[in-house]
Amino acid sequence: MGSFIQLKNFEALLPYANMFKEGLITTVLLAFFTVLLGFVLGLVLSVMRMSNIRPFLWLAHAFPGTFGFFERDKKSGLLRDSGFLYHLGRFNPLAFLATAYVEIIRSTPVLVQVMVIYFGVFSQLFELPSFKIFGFIAFNRFFPGVVALAMNSGAYLCEIIRSGLQSVEGGQTEAARSLGLSQLQNMRFIILPQAIKNILPAIANEFVTIIKESAITYTIGVQDIMAMVQAIKSASYIIMEPLLVATALYFCLCFPLSKLIAYIERRMSRGDRR
Amino acid sequence: MATGDKLIQVRDLKKYYNRGSIKALDGITVDIDRGDVMVVIGPSGSGKSTFLRSLNLLEQPTGGSIFFDGVDITKPKFPDKDGKLVKVDIDHHRQKMGMVFQHFNLFPHMTIMDNMTLAPIQVKHMNKAEAEEKALTLLDRVGLKDRAGAYPIQLSGGQKQRIAIVRALMMEPEVMLFDEPTSALDPEMVGEVLEVMKELAQEGMTMVVVTHEMGFAREVGNRVLFMADGKLLEEGTPVDIFEHPKHPRLQDFLSKVL
Numbered sequence: 057m058g059s060f061i062q063l064k065n066f067e068a069l070l071p072y073a074n075m076f077k078e079g080l081i082t083t084v085l086l087a088f089f090t091v092l093l094g095f096v097l098g099l100v101l102s103v104m105r106m107s108n109i110r111p112f113l114w115l116a117h118a119f120p121g122t123f124g125f126f127e128r129d130k131k132s133g134l135l136r137d138s139g140f141l142y143h144l145g146r147f148n149p150l151a152f153l154a155t156a157y158v159e160i161i162r163s164t165p166v167l168v169q170v171m172v173i174y175f176g177v178f179s180q181l182f183e184l185p186s187f188k189i190f191g192f193i194a195f196n197r198f199f200p201g202v203v204a205l206a207m208n209s210g211a212y213l214c215e216i217i218r219s220g221l222q223s224v225e226g227g228q229t230e231a232a233r234s235l236g237l238s239q240l241q242n243m244r245f246i247i248l249p250q251a252i253k254n255i256l257p258a259i260a261n262e263f264v265t266i267i268k269e270s271a272i273t274y275t276i277g278v279q280d281i282m283a284m285v286q287a288i289k290s291a292s293y294i295i296m297e298p299l300l301v302a303t304a305l306y307f308c309l310c311f312p313l314s315k316l317i318a319y320i321e322r323r324m325s326r327g328d329r330r
Numbered sequence: 331m332a333t334g335d336k337l338i339q340v341r342d343l344k345k346y347y348n349r350g351s352i353k354a355l356d357g358i359t360v361d362i363d364r365g366d367v368m369v370v371i372g373p374s375g376s377g378k379s380t381f382l383r384s385l386n387l388l389e390q391p392t393g394g395s396i397f398f399d400g401v402d403i404t405k406p407k408f409p410d411k412d413g414k415l416v417k418v419d420i421d422h423h424r425q426k427m428g429m430v431f432q433h434f435n436l437f438p439h440m441t442i443m444d445n446m447t448l449a450p451i452q453v454k455h456m457n458k459a460e461a462e463e464k465a466l467t468l469l470d471r472v473g474l475k476d477r478a479g480a481y482p483i484q485l486s487g488g489q490k491q492r493i494a495i496v497r498a499l500m501m502e503p504e505v506m507l508f509d510e511p512t513s514a515l516d517p518e519m520v521g522e523v524l525e526v527m528k529e530l531a532q533e534g535m536t537m538v539v540v541t542h543e544m545g546f547a548r549e550v551g552n553r554v555l556f557m558a559d560g561k562l563l564e565e566g567t568p569v570d571i572f573e574h575p576k577h578p579r580l581q582d583f584l585s586k587v588l
Contacts, residue, residue, distance in 0.1 A: 225435075227431060227433055227435040228435060228437065230388050230429075230431065230435060231429075231431065231435035231436075231437070231494075232437075232449075233388065233421075233424060234386055234388065234424055234427070234428070234429035234498075234507075235424070235425070235428075235448075235449035235453070235497070235498070235501060236421050236422070236424045236425030236449055236453045236454075236501060237421070237448075237449060237452060237453060238421050241452055241453070245448060245452065246437055249439050250437075250438070250439050253439065
């Protein structure tokens, strides 16, 4: 056996350069749309988790003493913090749904999620049109890939966004509201700018993770970098070198991105330093 | 100098936690007149901060009423002059109640200038140039004109608190609420903040001040409230309270702090 990695093998890959290019574009687009959709989903989920909607609270107040669970304290005349109706009254269905979703996604492998979405939802329930974006990205595979990855990263982003919003001191909201700013203005001018700064490293990390995890969508036939590697391997019988090219491509995507975000982070922390 | 013109009327204000097991405010009734400088004193945990924070509904009271300019702001709706029920807009009332916090609560991601002009521009729709001119005038008054472009982290505690005061003044409030404004300051910076508050009082601003600075209460206040265990135990002029305290709790408290 000759040396493990050979220059002539790289040269033999040159005819496949176009495939790498298409794979690269597919991966970038896949990650981009996943990030967009995932962020929106994460925002919605975090708002649901932090909401304070308790549709059954009136029941608890309307029927004190029902079932013998929820009674008035004889001494103070106030309702007790216990019993079935009390817990029903505190129940927040939106927060429950969001929490359940987050926990399910976080406790199952992304490969399973991608397969369930592609074979379960988009092959059985919805028929997607089979056209090609730019002439090489098959929409009926690309779209389920984006949806599955976004559903996955939305759950993680939800937790990141929630912790970011909660990391801003309560005094900030109090100061803003005492100046007459509405809840929405407080969110927009005071909380979000500070929260985004706090969570940017974590979000950047998640975005880089998405680029890397998107490789898994080759299992449902998305023609990304990884799928191209597989195709080139079987066409040329060269195994190691295409993988090295893929490694370089992924590195060239992720490394500058994390550096760029580190730079933005430094710029945004101006107010923290003397 | 009280004019007898009632600005804030507090009636039987209650704030309970844990469904009544903790009574932070247990039935407070008091009137605050225009021009009053009302100083609230009492041991820690007496409910004085809760009382102050309830005045602009940063704490939602459990019971009772707060009439601000004749409108009960604790209720979702209130009849106007013609007896028609209109929604109580708490954001609107909060604009007229400036608040200064123990920990300043300046916005760390904004310059001093932006801290001051944000609310006037966004809430009062003042134009930017006008707001900045007004901010510079106020900054000049507290001797911090040259710090307009600085970020809060670059300022000392005393400077931050002076900025917090003028930030609240930007909205031209009818009353200023001070929640232990000097408690988080190094001793040498307390004086500069009290000086600004004193000037404000002399200009006739209505003020409610929760503080441990008995010197300020005595010198600047025209009314002093003594609170303990969520109750208003004694009320009077500084002379009444400090020279002739009646309630044993007040006598005990003063013997410890004076």
